[in-house]
Amino acid sequence: MLKFIGAALILLAGTSAGMLKAQQFAGRPKQIRDLILALKRLGTEISYGFTPLPDALNRISKQMKEPLHTLFLQASQLMNHPSQMTAQDCIHEAIRSNWHNTAMKSAERDVLYQLGYNLGVSDRQDQMNYISLAIQQLQSEEVSARDDQARYEKMCKSLGLLSGALVVILIY
Amino acid sequence: MKLNWLTVIPEPIHSILLNLPKVSLALLEEIRIREGRPLEVNAGGEHSFVTAFGSLTDDAEAAYKPTREVGHKLLDLITNHSLYTMEEELRKGFITIPGGHRIGLAGRTVLSNGQVEHIRDISGFNIRIAREIQGVADSILPHLLDFKQRSVFHTLIVSPPQHGKTTLIRDLARQISNGSWGHPEAKWRGMKVGIVDERSEIAGSLKGVPSFDVGSRTDVMDGCPKAEGMMMMIRSMSPQVLMVDEIGRAEDAEAIAEALHAGIRVIATVHGSDIDELEKRPVLADLMERQLFQMYALLHRSNRDIKFRLFDGKKRGIQTASTRGGASDA
Structure with a gap:
């Protein structure tokens, strides 16, 4: 009986590990999509609204779900704080402290990081160029993320279950 | 501080x-x-x-x-x-x-x-760094009062750069607007003041709201070309006193003449160090010729105080006085 419960537990652990990995593959393109939407909103705030960066990021954070909500909110709070941090410092700091909560990989982080160097420091036309460049890069990442999802999501799920089963068989 | x-x-x-x-x-x-x-x-x-x-x-x-x-x-x-x-x-x-x-x-x-x-x-x-020196106009304002009309004279403030023009005109706006005339016989209320602040210096407005105390009955047209701003003020804000900084273009003179004819008192500043010098500038010469200003105030800042000399509309000297307040931002 005890053996049976143990086997069930191993099987469950294997399955949930597989599910978790699969979720990451499913979450990445979704979050990239959200990030692209956020940058598009930022572009609109800058080009039509003339909204200062801290206000714009704050507004966007309100429309976003976690984990991007916290990332944008923190960047905006850092900018409003009278700590003499530049826009670049604030964005980079927000990325550093929040990135591990996202399902996105380093390629997306680099795009956002790169954008951080340029946000707020030039005229509107320039800002739009930087933002649309970042959006393009993210879109190509999104395509590869979707590929990965199609390829690995199902595989991870079954692999989790199967490896659980393998361990159970070996123990029996 | x-x-x-x-x-x-x-x-x-x-x-x-x-x-x-x-x-x-x-x-x-x-x-x-x-x-x-x-x-x-x-x-x-x-x-x-x-x-x-x-x-x-x-x-x-x-x-x-x-x-x-x-x-x-x-x-x-x-x-x-x-x-x-x-x-x-x-x-x-x-x-x-x-x-x-x-x-x-x-x-x-x-x-x-x-x-x-x-x-x-x-x-x-x-x-x-802008400094607000409240009270810098204390000693000059009583000389600018027009008791007949219960108002202030049309005044041109003349001063070289960095001698406290803007600080003075800001304090004048505050006192005229609040009705603190500094004279025992001046008992009328504060007047509606309109400031046309082309270079955001007088009121230091941020998002349209003055950073300095320019008085409770004062309206500020921020970042607006002077001539246009004066006309806009006359048409829409019904000021009793108009204040402008650094006049000098032909259209400024036109707008000032317009304001004078509309019964609005004008206090303006101009760069210069001497009354006679002003007459060499065509726009000002014209205004002076027509005797549109009733009072000229010539500012001079030395180490810690601002001296001013007053002349009436016919350029006759009438008064010399000084006030404390070394720092300026004009």
Whole structure:
């Protein structure tokens, strides 16, 4: 009986590990999509609204779900704080402290990081160029993320279950 | 002493300035930051360079030289991280920060159709610290009262740059608007004052709201060309007194004449050091010829006080007096 419960537990652990990995593959393109939407909103705030960066990021954070909500909110709070941090410092700091909560990989982080160097420091036309460049890069990442999802999501799920089963068989 | 402008100054200039001798820090009027060249301050009318340890020096070699990063950081902080919201300011060449302080910018201009569109590669900053000296107009206002009309005279304030014009006109606006006439027989109420603040100096407006106390019955048209602003004010805000800084163009004179005919009192300032000198400038000569101004006030600042001489509309000297208040931001 005890053996049976143990086997069930191993099987469950294997399955949930597989599910978790699969979720990451499913979450990445979704979050990239959200990030692209956020940058598009930022572009609109800058080009039509003339909204200062801290206000714009704050507004966007309100429309976003976690984990991007916290990332944008923190960047905006850092900018409003009278700590003499530049826009670049604030964005980079927000990325550093929040990135591990996202399902996105380093390629997306680099795009956002790169954008951080340029946000707020030039005229509107320039800002739009930087933002649309970042959006393009993210879109190509999104395509590869979707590929990965199609390829690995199902595989991870079954692999989790199967490896659980393998361990159970070996123990029996 | 309020040092609210210090929040936009990045390290290491921030701590260098805090290390300045207390007297100099209190009298600071300008901080000049030029990329790769010595940090310069103007305290109480005296220009000097500043070393990395916050002492004043005349030796340019010994002075602290701001790096490019410091310039970028300063620009980021004074624009609230959003240079793109400052297009109008970049066209004009200065940014007003909270507290009414103005930061002049120098760099490479970008032209469009022969007009300056904005400034790129900004490498020179001139932080002009605005000081509000309430009471600086105490000794001059009683001379400007028109008891017959229960109002104030049409006045032209004449002064060289940096001699306290703007500080004076700001305090005049406050007192006229609040009705603190400083004269026992002047018992009428405060008047509606309209300020046309083309360069955001008088009221130091931020998002349309004055940073300085310009009086409770004062309206400010911020960043508006003077002539147009005066006409707009006359049409829409029914001011009793109009105040403008640094008149000089032909259309300014037209607008002033218009205001005078509409029964509005005008207090204006102009650059100059002598009444006779003004007559050489065609626009002013015309205004003086028509005797539109009832009073001329000639300002002169020496170390710690502002002296002024008053002349009536026919340029006859009538009064000399002085007032305390060394620092200026005009």
